[in-house]
Amino acid sequence: MLAIKTVKYYVKPAVFLLCLMPLLLIIGDLFEITGTLGANPIENMQDRFGIWGLRFIVAVLMISPLRSITGFTWITQFRRMIGLYAFFYVLMHFLVWLLLEQSILMSAIIEDIATRPFITIGFIALLILLALASTSTMNIRKKMGNSWVRLHSSIYLASILGVWHFWWQVKKDITEPLIYAIIISILLLYRLRKKYTYT
Numbered sequence: 001m002l003a004i005k006t007v008k009y010y011v012k013p014a015v016f017l018l019c020l021m022p023l024l025l026i027i028g029d030l031f032e033i034t035g036t037l038g039a040n041p042i043e044n045m046q047d048r049f050g051i052w053g054l055r056f057i058v059a060v061l062m063i064s065p066l067r068s069i070t071g072f073t074w075i076t077q078f079r080r081m082i083g084l085y086a087f088f089y090v091l092m093h094f095l096v097w098l099l100l101e102q103s104i105l106m107s108a109i110i111e112d113i114a115t116r117p118f119i120t121i122g123f124i125a126l127l128i129l130l131a132l133a134s135t136s137t138m139n140i141r142k143k144m145g146n147s148w149v150r151l152h153s154s155i156y157l158a159s160i161l162g163v164w165h166f167w168w169q170v171k172k173d174i175t176e177p178l179i180y181a182i183i184i185s186i187l188l189l190y191r192l193r194k195k196y197t198y199t
């Protein structure tokens with residue numbers, strides 16, 4: 001069992017830096033230090049931020065099952081950090097689209113959100129993550145009481161919308177979104193089973 005101090009002073013900063021790696025690699029590729037962004041740099045950045053956003057959402061959903069299976073209660077101390085990283089990567093994915101693809105052109109943005117269903121779904125997922133990130137502090141959690149738990153359960157909805165959004169924009173090979181859909185379904189079933197076993 002890891003001591004609280006070890007987790008706080010060593011494991012947490014290490015996990016924080018690890019979660020930052022995808023961003024550093026994208027920046028490294030942008031400046032051609034670690035590699036390149038390829039022929040379509042905007043799409044490359046947007047795709048990488050999107051996929052990391054989804055991976056972090058999945059990582060948040062895995063925390064409770066991992067704690068139950070391993071008995072490592074300290075794992076839950078990473079939930080907020082990983083959740084905020086999920087929001088951060090999805091926000092970067094959105095900002096690349098907003099600033100580099102749409103050039104902040106209001107009419108194009110509204111048209112894209114309203115007329116391309118996969119973008120509408122992604123946008124709803126982003127708004128859910130925004131609500132979760134902005135209510136993630138201990139102070140707000142205490143003030144909100146039981147409604148905090150209900151609100152934060154919507155991470156499951158965000159994960160479904162996120163994978164649906166991914167699936168919808170894929171042109172041919174659905175293998176990757178399918179893998180995420182299967183993982184999320186298993187985590188959702190695990191959550192439902194736990195809920196109905198203990199209530």
Ligand code: HEM
Pocket residue numbers: 043046047048050051053054090093094097113119121122123124125126129158161162163165166169
């Ligand atoms: C939880 C929210 C979101 C998640 C998890 C997510 C994730 C993803 C993923 C995994 C991809 C595919 C990347 C690939 O092909 O490798 C993608 C594509 C895309 N997303 Fe999102 N996304 C989210 C929200 C948004 C939002 C808010 C917007 C814009 C309003 C957006 C716009 C796009 C666009 C335009 C593409 C297609 C990029 C291309 O042409 O390759 N997404 N997203």
